Amino acid sequence: MSSVMPPMCDVAVIGAGLAGALVARQLAQQNLNIVVLDADGVATGATGNSSELALLGTPEFHAVLEEQRGPAFATEIWELSARNLELLAATAQSLGLAAPAVGSFRLIGTSAEAILVQRSVQRLSHQGFNVLLEDAMELGYLIGLQTYDDLAFDPVEMTQRLLMHGHITLRPRTEVQRLESDSNGVVLKAKRNSLRAKAVVVATGAFTTRLCPRLAPHLTMLPVQNVECRTQQTLPMPLLLDNGQILLQDRGEFWRLSAWTNQTGEDPWTQIEKYGKQFCPQAIMTRRYTSWVGRSSDGLPLVGQLAGTPHVYTLTGLGPWGLSWAFIATQQLLGLMLHDEDPGLFNVQRFNTT
Numbered sequence: 587m588s589s590v591m592p593p594m595c596d597v598a599v600i601g602a603g604l605a606g607a608l609v610a611r612q613l614a615q616q617n618l619n620i621v622v623l624d625a626d627g628v629a630t631g632a633t634g635n636s637s638e639l640a641l642l643g644t645p646e647f648h649a650v651l652e653e654q655r656g657p658a659f660a661t662e663i664w665e666l667s668a669r670n671l672e673l674l675a676a677t678a679q680s681l682g683l684a685a686p687a688v689g690s691f692r693l694i695g696t697s698a699e700a701i702l703v704q705r706s707v708q709r710l711s712h713q714g715f716n717v718l719l720e721d722a723m724e725l726g727y728l729i730g731l732q733t734y735d736d737l738a739f740d741p742v743e744m745t746q747r748l749l750m751h752g753h754i755t756l757r758p759r760t761e762v763q764r765l766e767s768d769s770n771g772v773v774l775k776a777k778r779n780s781l782r783a784k785a786v787v788v789a790t791g792a793f794t795t796r797l798c799p800r801l802a803p804h805l806t807m808l809p810v811q812n813v814e815c816r817t818q819q820t821l822p823m824p825l826l827l828d829n830g831q832i833l834l835q836d837r838g839e840f841w842r843l844s845a846w847t848n849q850t851g852e853d854p855w856t857q858i859e860k861y862g863k864q865f866c867p868q869a870i871m872t873r874r875y876t877s878w879v880g881r882s883s884d885g886l887p888l889v890g891q892l893a894g895t896p897h898v899y900t901l902t903g904l905g906p907w908g909l910s911w912a913f914i915a916t917q918q919l920l921g922l923m924l925h926d927e928d929p930g931l932f933n934v935q936r937f938n939t940t
């Protein structure tokens with residue numbers, strides 16, 4: 587593939603992860619000419635390392651969101667997450683990919699958490715969400731929150747297929763180093779090339795602040811630690827622990843444990859070790875790795891137009907539950923770019939980025 591870029595395009599999308607691919611595909615379907623640039627290759631960032639599970643809801647309990655931000659906010663967030671799963675299922679179907687509902691079981695160990703989860707389930711059931719409380723004594727916990735609608739899918743395959751479109755030109759191994767906006771568009775400067783685009787979408791995940799330094803106070807690079815191990819045990823469905831920060835999955839050949847934390851000073855490896863010993867003590871560790879996500883200071887995606895840089899949009903900050911947001915966040919961005927609609931709760935301008 588030639589590394590020479592075309593001199594001009596309608597929209598340049600920086601980042602060939604799931605977010606960049608979703609937005610590129612939808613813009614290409616509007617007959618726009620799209621160039622997608624990635625410093626490495628397709629789905630080589632967080633998308634390629636993910637645990638491939640799109641969960642319903644948020645790491646925080648619904649009742650906690652209600653306390654912190656009010657009932658209307660908590661309801662809207664859950665509705666957006668449910669809509670995300672619908673969009674994911676429709677996207678998978680249109681691309682001929684599987685996205686089965688595998689559900690998840692969230693384990694609750696303390697009575698304080700049990701009260702919160704009971705309150706959350708009451709509200710959510712009333713609003714029509716498919717959630718249930720179940721006894722979890724067998725696993726050594728008080729209760730468990732059973733959700734049924736969480737979807738498993740292959741984000742790498744999906745990203746690759748999304749980018750297969752006649753109006754999309756892909757430029758791997760092209761790191762964009764600088765953006766220069768003027769009233770007519772944006773010039774993207776890479777090492778040996780430059781490209782002029784009428785508009786740019788920055789979908790660079792954990793590395794977004796390098797191109798958009800104004801987002802630095804609102805976006806941090808968060809490590810997600812992973813261990814894969816071989817075991818004879820089986821796990822009927824994914825387990826969530828510690829405020830949604832630990833995920834245990836049976837992947838057939840192996841189990842995967844993923845962990846992140848939003849508490850400074852906490853070490854996710856300690857948690858992985860603890861739960862590994864508890865749930866699969868005989869397992870043999872076969873792989874251990876760290877990958878990075880961009881997480882916003884309020885945990886919600888950053889979607890919209892960047893203040894002070896005309897024609898530059900962003901779709902980032904998807905965080906450690908990013909598959910729960912990528913599809914709906916793309917819809918919000920498209921609404922803004924094509925119809926001038928406000929991206930609502932995800933609008934990057936909720937933070938002062940000037």
Ligand SMILES: Cc1cc2nc3c(=O)[nH]c(=O)nc-3n(C[C@H](O)[C@H](O)[C@H](O)COP(=O)(O)OP(=O)(O)OC[C@H]3O[C@@H](n4cnc5c(N)ncnc54)[C@H](O)[C@@H]3O)c2cc1C
Pocket residue numbers: 600601602603604605606623624625626627628629630631632633634635636637638639640641760761762763789790791792793794796797810811812844876877878879901902903904905906907908909910911
């Ligand atoms: C280990 C792990 C497990 C996870 N598991 C889950 C899960 O089970 N469920 C869930 O909901 N979420 C999960 N996530 C989160 C989810 O994977 C991410 O939120 C999502 O994939 C982010 O997609 P993205 O396209 O925004 O970013 P990325 O996939 O990181 O894509 C960004 C791309 O931008 C490119 N790039 C960066 N800078 C530049 C530049 N200057 N020029 C050109 N290209 C550039 C990078 O090379 C990269 O390919 C997990 C994340 C990790 C790390």
